[in-house]
Amino acid sequence: MYYDVLEARYIEGYKLELIFENGQQGIVDLKDHSQKGGVFSRFSDIGYFKQFYVNKEIGALCWPDGLDIAPETLYHEATGEPLPAWMKPEKAVA
Secondary structure (H helix, E strand, O other): OOOOEEEEEEEEOOEEEEEEOOOOEEEEEOHHHHHHOHHHHHHHOHHHHOOOEEEOOOOEEEOOOOOEEOHHHHHHHHHOOOOOOOOOOOOOOO
C-alpha cells in the first residue's frame, strides 16, 4: 500500500520533508537522483530542484516540466516501508 504526498517542505541541499495522507512523515534526500541520468540529470541544478511542488491530483512530487517521482517511491524512502510488491527496487548506481 502507498499513500499520496500531501505536503513537501524544502530543508537543505536535496532534502525534503514530506507528509503523506496517512499522517506519516519523513525526510527524503534526493541528491543521488541526479546520478541516475536521463530526466533526473536536471537535479544537478539545485535551482531547478527547488522548483518542486506537490501535484494534489496524483499525490506525487513534481517539477514544472513534467518530471515527477511517484508517491510509492517517496513513501518507501521517507518511512523505510517496503515498496509495493509490483515495484522492483532500483539498482544502485555505481
